[in-house]
Amino acid sequence: MKTFVIIGIFLLVFIWYLTFLATRLDRLHHRVETSWANLDGLLQRRAAIALEITRSEIADPASAMLLTAAAYQAREASIENRSAAESGLSGALGLLLADGQSSQRPAEIVLLRELSELTDKVRIAIALHVDAVARTHLVRSKAIVRIFRLAGTAPLPITYEFETDVL
Structure with a gap:
């Protein structure tokens, strides 16, 4: 009788642990999705500011054309081409x-300040996203998670190259 009780307790603890891991993995995947959504929104805003800069007198016509092309590529890039497009926009903004070429007009100063603040927010969002992806990979790499397929059908989260070179 004692053996059945001990085995029952062991099974309950094991099932609780599997449930705990599955819930944790679900929360981590949700964190990856929300961090990506936040990062994507900031990157879309950065492209919009880049387009506003091209309409101002900050950039000469050649730089404005280059920046416009890079901004539209970044805004409309598919997920496979996103990394190259965002790196291109970062390069164009860096150039x-x-x-x-900065003027003392208040409107342009506001645009450049907003771009600077947004760049800081993008760096923070990238750090949060990379951390969420790394933690999710860590949990998914455990043998028990793979054996019992606790990740379900959720795709393995990835980081992109542009996340290391944003302005």
Whole structure:
């Protein structure tokens, strides 16, 4: 009788642990999705600001054309091409800001300040997303998660190359 009780307790604890891991994995996947949604929104806003900069007098016509093309590519890129498009926009913004073509007009100063603040937010959002992806990979790499298929059909989250080179 004692053996059945001990086995029953062991099974209950084991089932509780599997449930705990599955719930944790679900929360981690949700965290990855929300961090990506936040990052995507910030990147879309960065592309919009880049387009506003092209309409201002900050950029010369050639830089404005390059920045416009990079911004539209970043906004409309598919998930497979997103990394290259965002890296291109980062490069175009870097070239524009490295030129040092800044005027003292209040509207342009506000745009550049907003771009700077947004860049800081993008860096934070990237750090949060990379952390969420790393933690999810860590949990999914456990043997018990793979054996009992606790991840279900959720795709393995990935990080993108542009997440290491944003402005």
